[in-house]
Amino acid sequence: MNRDQVKGRAKEIAGKAEKATGKALGKAGVQAKGLIKEAGGKIQKNVGDARERSKERDADRDRE
Numbered sequence: 375m376n377r378d379q380v381k382g383r384a385k386e387i388a389g390k391a392e393k394a395t396g397k398a399l400g401k402a403g404v405q406a407k408g409l410i411k412e413a414g415g416k417i418q419k420n421v422g423d424a425r426e427r428s429k430e431r432d433a434d435r436d437r438e
Contacts, residue, residue, distance in 0.1 A: 376426060382419030386412050 389412025396405030 376422050378418050378422030378425065380422075382415045382417070382422055385415030385418060387415070389413070389415055 389408045389410070391408070392411060393405050393408030396402065396408055
């Protein structure tokens with residue numbers, strides 16, 4: 375697991391919490407910020423996932 379995966383998941387969770395808080399309070403601005411943070415976290419997590427897959431493929435090639 376790399377740094378982007380960890381930070382991305384953390385941002386995604388924080389964004390979900392902020393989005394839920396905004397929805398509960400009826401504050402569209404807070405809800406929108408949470409949605410943006412959640413999306414950014416998903417993107418960062420996906421970048422980390424891609425890096426991990428790349429490392430695994432490189433390791434597989436080295437073994438051949």
